[in-house]
Amino acid sequence: MGAPKQKWRPEEEAALKAGVLKHGAGKWRTILKDPEFSDVLHARSNVDLKDKWRNMSVTANGWGSRERGRIVLKRSHHARKLEDNSMALTTIDDNDGIVDVKPLRISNERITTTKRTSTRLENLIMEAITSLKEPTGSNKTAIALYIEDQYWSPPNFKRILSAKLKALTASRKLIKVKRKYRIAPSSFPEEKEGGASAAAAPLPESGPESSREKVRAITKAQVDAELARIRNMTAQEAAMAAAQAVAEAEAAIAEAEAAAREAEKAEAEAEEAQAFADAAMLALKNRNAAKLVHSLPPFSLHAQTQQS
DNA sequence: ACCGAGACTTGAGATCCCGA
DNA sequence: TCGGGATCTCAAGTCTCGGT
Incomplete structure (x- = not known):
């Protein structure tokens, strides 16, 4: 012009x-x-x-x-x-x-071809986590296996998946607890043409x-x-x-930031609770093992230590 | 493997221009 | 004066590469 x-x-x-x-x-x-x-x-x-x-x-x-x-x-x-x-x-x-x-x-x-690919991957991740139905979330390997199994994966898929999981965690669409990923309550599936993620996380409202x-x-x-x-x-x-x-x-921005802080706090609490649960489980296992050891006859204990 | 900086790409919005 | 196309600008995302 x-x-x-x-x-x-x-x-x-x-x-x-x-x-x-x-x-x-x-x-x-x-x-x-x-x-x-x-x-x-x-x-x-x-x-x-x-x-x-x-x-x-x-x-x-x-x-x-x-x-x-x-x-x-x-x-x-x-x-x-x-x-x-x-x-x-x-x-x-x-x-x-x-x-x-x-x-x-x-x-x-912004709708770009690259972004479209990225969005599809996001949908697949959501679908994988939902379909795997693991109560504590799904780890990267399980998600990768699901997607590779159900769909298709490029040669550098692992790398792409890692980056995407990281991005989704950062954007709070996913919550990462002990290397496992869960769909954040505030996240819901995108509208998409293929409907691959139609069964993903439930909508917060309907x-x-x-x-x-x-x-x-x-x-x-x-x-x-x-x-x-x-x-x-x-x-x-x-x-x-x-x-x-x-x-x-x-x-509104201030409100959103406050909500983000709340979410961070909740995530930290969840991790703490998980750690406590793990510790409790370990303690219980140890106690049971100790009980078992005490209940064993002396020679059997001796045989066990010999074996080990 | 991860991170950060910078280059590159992309598409929407804004503005300019032309023909009816 | 209007409608629509052309072009420019901008912001956001992605990619690449070097450093750690």
Whole structure:
């Protein structure tokens, strides 16, 4: 492109909003000529205004900017991963009828071929752990064997699996206790095309009131109201709303961090409990062995020590 | 084997441009 | 003025490589 990109400044956006409010969308040249806005928008053409308004409208409709996507993800560990771009945002009208299905793109759910492979492996790991049904979790070898047995594995599969298990543990989708991996309660399987992990960990919530549904199902009335509200904002109101959104996001991040600390604490306690149980088992075994030794006739004990 | 740094890749969003 | 395509920018993920 010939001209360098000129990013829109907040005051330009505010002027555009105010101009649309005053003259209506589509009256781009009129807005540009209006002395009230021409100072701020002197560097913009009518087409620029049109493009920006289009972009802002898309953002306001919910499948928008990177920042929004990022905040959404930070706000909820339950943010759904998308397996492909076809995931739909279903808007529901007041009669509960589906009126529109649009592609929803969440920016931080970056869908790449490599990531798709990675996501599939994640699903397979979840499936393996679920299918193995080991009460204390499954170790890496068992998981690898299951996947190799049920599916297919590349030559460097062990290495890939190790890395993935580590990543999943770090992201708290899995809990690692004594080299065994369990699915974290807060983790749930991704929506996927093949359904290989359909039998993976149970969903933390189910039914129409789940948070997942709340995220995805937005009524048309809500969308319209939100859009109208945004369009009618003055520059000051827009600035205040932005500040509030930032504050909300920060609060949500703090909440998530607190939850992560809780999880770490719980994990440590689980490990401690496991260690205690192991020690108790060992003590019990030793006691039983001692009892057995004492119950043996002296010559048998002698024979045993001779043998050993 | 593990870790960290830097290069590379990828796709979504933002902006520019053109033809109807 | 509008719709849609082209291009650029950015952020996040992956890969590679050298050091420990």
